[in-house]
Amino acid sequence: MEETEKILQLYDLPFADLLLLSSSSSEELGPLDVVRSDIMEALGPAGPGLLAISGVPNASALRRHLPLARNLALLDADHRKLILKKHNLGSDVPLKDPSRKVSSFAMQLSYAYALDHTQLNPEQDLQRSDSDKATESVDNEYKNLGNKLKELGFCMMDLGLRLARVCDRAMGGQELEQSLLESGTAKGRLIHYHSAVDGHFLLKQGARKNRAKQTTRNQRISQGGSGEIRPIRSIHSNLWQQWHYDYGIFTVLTAPLFLKPNCVEGEEEEEEEGFADGGFKEFNGYPSGHTCLQIFDPNKNSVFMVKAPTESFIVQVGESADILSKGKLRATLHSVGRAEENFRNLSRETFVVFLQPAWNKVFSMSDYLKKHIGLELEDQVLSRECSEEKRIAEEEFKKIVPPLWSRLKDGMTFAEFSRETTKQYYGGSGLQSNR
Structure with missing residues (x-):
């Protein structure tokens, strides 16, 4: 699809500016007033609803454990279960399904602990355990995994809190930051998006372990009884993660890291299973020049592939921020291609x-x-005047993404909104895959 080839270069907010903006009163902004305006433009209704934060202290050290996501995804199930339990990690995807596209490992993060241990500043040394890391053997690659992820998670929570404070001051209030602090916890996910190599390996692994059970399961899927994603052709096919809105306040992401097998060109097809067992290294930069995160921009009625600095952190607006800001911030419709x-x-x-x-x-x-x-009704009227191609795209989005007005009622609690949103995305229709 041609539109998905359009590239969006995110507004890049230097961490030093975020630090100053979140620490200064409105009267002290001076030249930073322009930066705050740029932030609100990027996150507001005229912008894409997301931005990048670069120059975070020791970002490289904080991100160095991302490849463990792949290692965990391909581990023997019993071994993985022990590691996850030891480090207080869980999963919200069916890890026993060898045909899954994504493996996700979740953990709870505490604001109270984060505020005590991770107030970022340029002088803070987050590489204090490097000497210990250098002595770890391959067998101990998961040593302190939970603490490593918490350190990264607390950094990202700090970024989100600071950005919420900046937005609150620009809008005149404290609701975003206060709402985050009142929640007490945030959810972190270490996510591995599977390559063709991984898929091939997991399917073979599953077949070896329980061929009969897998055959039965495949029969259920073919009969439509699994509740998993149904094939959706055209603009929504070939996705790692289906189109959706996040329904929280902010989602903070590390700019992704891509891994490739150590191989000679042309060997991939013959040695896929061997490459899945090991021999991977970091891909330099981004494939095709972007992060594979894609958004739909309603202002331009187009899909854009997101580009961000390789060691930056991406922050995107969720529907709760859209609601609490009364539309001054805009939630981002996105997927991962x-x-x-x-x-x-x-x-x-x-x-x-x-x-x-x-x-x-x-x-x-x-x-x-x-x-x-x-506005939605107005858009429906205007859409009648759009081209046939645009009308088809709009109808396909409607099949997958339930409109906000159908999920949100005045006086709802966030728990009720969350429950209704989850129900409409995943309940019964099977249009969304587990995230």
Whole structure:
């Protein structure tokens, strides 16, 4: 699809500017007033709803453990279960499914602990355990895994809190930051997006272990009884992760790292299983020049592939921030597209932190709802004048992404909104894959 080849270069916010903006009062901004305006433009209704933060202290050290996502995904199930339990990690995808596209390892992060241990500043040394890391053997690659992920997660929570404070001051209030702090916790996910090599390996591994059970399961899938994603052709095919909105306040992501097999060109097809067992290294940069994260920009009625600095952190707006800001911030409709065919053996690794309000946070925004529904109805009228191609694309998005007005009612708590959103994305229709 031609539109997916359009590249969006994210607004790049230097960490030093974020530090100053979040630490200064409105009266002290001076030249930083322009930076704050740029932030609000990037995250607001006229922008894409996301930005990049670069220059975070020791970003390279914080990101160095992302390849463990792939290692965990391909481990023997019993071995992986022991490691996850030891480090207080869980999963919200069916790891027993060898045909899965994504492996996700989740953990809870505490704001109280984060504020005590990870207030980032340029002088902080986050590489204090490097001497210990250098002595670790291959057998101990998961040593302190939970602590390593927490350190990264706390850094990302700090970035989100600072950005919430900046947005609050620009809008006149404290609701975003206060809502985050009242929630008490955030959710972190270490995510591995499978390459063709990984898929081949897992399917063979599954077949060897339980061929009969896998055959039965495949029969259930073919009969439509699994509740998993159904094939959706055209613009929504070939995705690692289906189109959706995040429903929290902010989602903070590491710019992804891509891994490739150590091999001579032309050997991939013959040695896929061997490459899955090991022999991978970091791919330099991004395949096709972008992160594979893609967004739909309603202002331009186009899909854009997102480009960000390789060691930056990406922050995107969720629906709760859209609601609490009364539309001054805009939630981002996004998905993750697979790398092009000539990069089929690349995997994608990232760590994501979801920042959300407390479960009992009440959304009181009848005026916002009326405005939002009015705009949606206006868009429906305008869409009748669009080209046939654009109308088809719009209808396909509607099949996959339930509109906000159908999930949100005035006076709902965040827990109720979350439950209804999850139900409409995943309940019954099978249109969304597990994330």
